[in-house]
Amino acid sequence: MSALLVARVSVKDQEKFSQYAERAKKISACFGAETIYRADADQFLIGPDNHDFIVIMRFPTIAKLNAWHESCAYQQIKRLRDDGADIQMASYDLSA
Numbered sequence: 001m002s003a004l005l006v007a008r009v010s011v012k013d014q015e016k017f018s019q020y021a022e023r024a025k026k027i028s029a030c031f032g033a034e035t036i037y038r039a040d041a042d043q044f045l046i047g048p049d050n051h052d053f054i055v056i057m058r059f060p061t062i063a064k065l066n067a068w069h070e071s072c073a074y075q076q077i078k079r080l081r082d083d084g085a086d087i088q089m090a091s092y093d094l095s096a
Contacts, residue, residue, distance in 0.1 A: 001095030003062040005033075008051040010086040017084030023077045031068040032060040051088070062093040 011017045025035065037056040041049070059065035068074055069091075081087060 001061070001093075003059045003065045003094060004092040005055075005057040005059065005065055006090050006092065007055045007057075008088045009053055009055065010051045011084065012086065013084045015084075016080050020077055020080035020084045023080070024074070027071065027073045027077070028057060028059075028068050030073075031064045031071070033057050033064070033068065051086075062091065062095070065091050 009017075034057065035055060036058050038053060040053045041051060059068065
């Protein structure tokens, strides 16, 4: 059963974030991931308006999602991520 990664993103530096996003997409593809949704926030109905957009990715399994996140390749781009944006990520195991 698949797993989802949901990221809420607030961009701080567009150039660095774009570099991160390009590399992260290539790395995640090696783990069977696909981006299934990306959208800018339309309006905030409840809670603070603390992000610009969301990204939802599907991985084949929660193990693949975790392996991607812990991979050496992903660890090498964390600085770009942190310099480029404030991101909250959550994983959801759809087999549970």
